[in-house]
Amino acid sequence: DAGITQSPRHKVTETGTPVTLRCHQTENHRYMYWYRQDPGHGLRLIHYSYGVKDTDKGEVSDGYSVSRSKTEDFLLTLESATSSQTSVYFCAISGSGLAGGTTGELFFGEGSRLTVL
Amino acid sequence: DAKTTQPPSMDCAEGRAANLPCNHSTISGNEYVYWYRQIHSQGPQYIIHGLKNNETNEMASLIITEDRKSSTLILPHATLRDTAVYYCIVRVGQTGANNLFFGTGTRLTVIP
Numbered sequence: 001d002a003g004i005t006q007s008p009r010h011k012v013t014e015t016g017t018p019v020t021l022r023c024h025q026t027e028n029h030r031y032m033y034w035y036r037q038d039p040g041h042g043l044r045l046i047h048y049s050y051g052v053k054d055t056d057k058g059e060v061s062d063g064y065s066v067s068r069s070k071t072e073d074f075l076l077t078l079e080s081a082t083s084s085q086t087s088v089y090f091c092a093i094s095g096s097g098l099a100g101g102t103t104g105e106l107f108f109g110e111g112s113r114l115t116v117l
Numbered sequence: 118d119a120k121t122t123q124p125p126s127m128d129c130a131e132g133r134a135a136n137l138p139c140n141h142s143t144i145s146g147n148e149y150v151y152w153y154r155q156i157h158s159q160g161p162q163y164i165i166h167g168l169k170n171n172e173t174n175e176m177a178s179l180i181i182t183e184d185r186k187s188s189t190l191i192l193p194h195a196t197l198r199d200t201a202v203y204y205c206i207v208r209v210g211q212t213g214a215n216n217l218f219f220g221t222g223t224r225l226t227v228i229p
Contacts, residue, residue, distance in 0.1 A: 043219035108160025
């Protein structure tokens with residue numbers, strides 16, 4: 001299994017509070033992604049990173065920010081959590097085709113379940 | 118990236134082949150077909166991918182029509198552990214940070 005660790009795995013918080021989810025990889029893969037999954041919507045991309053300090057927006061980026069100061073860590077921050085951000089968040093990684101991963105598949109973490117009351 | 122159409126659900130008897138269809142009629146020449154599955158609430162798992170030739174690995178076979186407008190994922194001998202949601206995705210190229218559109222997939226139930 002790909003070395004991906006998400007933390008925390010479960011979190012309950014209140015509306016208006018900041019929340020940070022962490023994704024840590026031990027595979028030295030270049031690309032990292034944050035997805036959210038909600039019933040009836042499948043998986044939707046929030047943000048992704050193509051290198052240290054290089055990030056870009058995905059399909060549903062409003063209300064979220066990300067940071068990648070090291071290859072192995074990709075942080076997802078909800079500056080002021082809202083109930084609509086209650087979801088399961090998945091981190092994923094993929095290789096560049098040069099070092100680590102030549103077929104482009106994504107490796108996913110186990111997910112972080114966030115509940116915003 | 119081209120969008121895909123999959124049936125929302127399918128059943129398959131244990132031990133029989135499961136054939137999961139996917140329509141991608143707007144696929145471009147440089148787009149690959151990828152299949153993932155998600156068992157219960159776990160993270161999705163890569164299964165197989167292909168461009169235009171049929172592909173087989175230890176998990177499944179992928180059959181892509183000659184016009185590439187549709188494909189079928191085949192699980193040759195379905196087991197109860199194959200019960201999952203299966204996602205068909207098309208994407209440009211094999212690497213890079215493409216935005217993968219997962220959709221809602223097909224929920225496969227393997228029946229004892």
